[in-house]
Amino acid sequence: MHKITVVGAGNVGATCAQLLALKELARQVVLVDVIEGVPQGKGLDQWESAPIEAFDTRVSGANDYGPAAGSELVVITAGIARKPGMSREDLLQTNAKIVRSVTEEVVRVAPSTILVLVTNPLDTMAYVAKQVSGFPRERVIGMAGVLDTARYRAFLAEELDVSVEDIQALVLGGHGDTMVPLVSYTTVSGIPVAQLLNRKRIAELVQRTRDGGAEIVRYLKTGSAYYAPAAAVVQMVEAIARDKKRILPCAAYLQGEYGLEGIFLGVPCKLGAGGLKEILEVELTAEERAALEKSAQAVRETIGLVQAVL
Numbered sequence: 001m002h003k004i005t006v007v008g009a010g011n012v013g014a015t016c017a018q019l020l021a022l023k024e025l026a027r028q029v030v031l032v033d034v035i036e037g038v039p040q041g042k043g044l045d046q047w048e049s050a051p052i053e054a055f056d057t058r059v060s061g062a063n064d065y066g067p068a069a070g071s072e073l074v075v076i077t078a079g080i081a082r083k084p085g086m087s088r089e090d091l092l093q094t095n096a097k098i099v100r101s102v103t104e105e106v107v108r109v110a111p112s113t114i115l116v117l118v119t120n121p122l123d124t125m126a127y128v129a130k131q132v133s134g135f136p137r138e139r140v141i142g143m144a145g146v147l148d149t150a151r152y153r154a155f156l157a158e159e160l161d162v163s164v165e166d167i168q169a170l171v172l173g174g175h176g177d178t179m180v181p182l183v184s185y186t187t188v189s190g191i192p193v194a195q196l197l198n199r200k201r202i203a204e205l206v207q208r209t210r211d212g213g214a215e216i217v218r219y220l221k222t223g224s225a226y227y228a229p230a231a232a233v234v235q236m237v238e239a240i241a242r243d244k245k246r247i248l249p250c251a252a253y254l255q256g257e258y259g260l261e262g263i264f265l266g267v268p269c270k271l272g273a274g275g276l277k278e279i280l281e282v283e284l285t286a287e288e289r290a291a292l293e294k295s296a297q298a299v300r301e302t303i304g305l306v307q308a309v310l
């Protein structure tokens with residue numbers, strides 16, 4: 001790509017910019033933030049690592065959207081991060097207003113861009129960005145499932161003492177408490193995980209995955225996870241920038257898939273040039289379907305709460 005902008009030069013945004021540059025996924029990476037000097041300083045610092053890391057991606061920062069003009073992809077991480085004891089929903093109103101204003105600015109300077117949403121509560125912020133931008137669903141995608149599956153895969157790899165690369169997993173639904181892990185689609189190099197691990201242990205690892213964000217917040221106290229979230233974003237961006245047509249769990253706008261409509265929810269997506277190329281519908285058990293419906297209901301309720309901001 002020619003230019004990728006990352007809005008929010010905090011922990012997730014800055015880490016994202018660095019990984020995008022290291023992988024040379026664009027010729028230019030622009031960091032935008034409201035805090036004076038921070039995006040400029042972090043951008044320059046990263047650019048100064050280029051001769052050592054041997055990348056030619058020009059990283060820079062700004063407090064306005066001028067340098068973001070013509071971006072082909074914009075990652076939105078702007079917002080307030082979750083503090084200990086704070087639910088994702090507590091963040092709702094503040095972050096909805098931030099995402100609304102960021103989206104308005106981005107649309108003005110980069111009307112053809114693809115938006116990748118990271119700000120929490122993710123499924124609802126993706127909805128806000130879609131409503132405000134008026135973009136088709138191909139160009140508004142949320143990052144959640146790649147992170148949730150990465151956590152789940154890391155825990156399984158540790159438990160089974162095998163390579164993380166050999167664990168494939170699929171997580172659907174909302175990001176966080178209502179996430180729907182599909183155990184029947186979890187394999188270790190094609191071997192169903194249920195043949196290698198008992199149900200009780202799998203359930204414990206699923207629960208740890210569900211609480212994965214909170215576990216990090218408990219340690220960090222003043223911030224939330226960012227290394228794995230940034231890596232997850234960059235995997236999605238790479239699939240799009242290199243037109244890899246990867247099948248990744250992402251938050252996508254549903255138009256009848258899984259019997260759901262008008263909300264963003266985590267589903268298996270094909271990502272390639274242009275953004276979301278396809279949503280894959282997989283068979284679900286009655287229990288999984290019920291969990292997905294519950295997840296959808298939770299997202300609908302949150303969307304109801306942000307209507308005033310739209």
Ligand code: APR
Nearest residue numbers: 008009010011012013033034077078079081098118119120
């Ligand atoms: N425009 C641009 N940047 C903004 C705006 C805005 N209107 N409002 C806030 N920001 C910036 C903040 O100044 C801050 O630098 O967003 C950045 C957020 O960074 P952090 O506080 O470090 O939060 P981070 O850990 O990066 O998480 C960002 O991603 O995973 C989610 O839940 C997380 O919603 C949170 C987001």
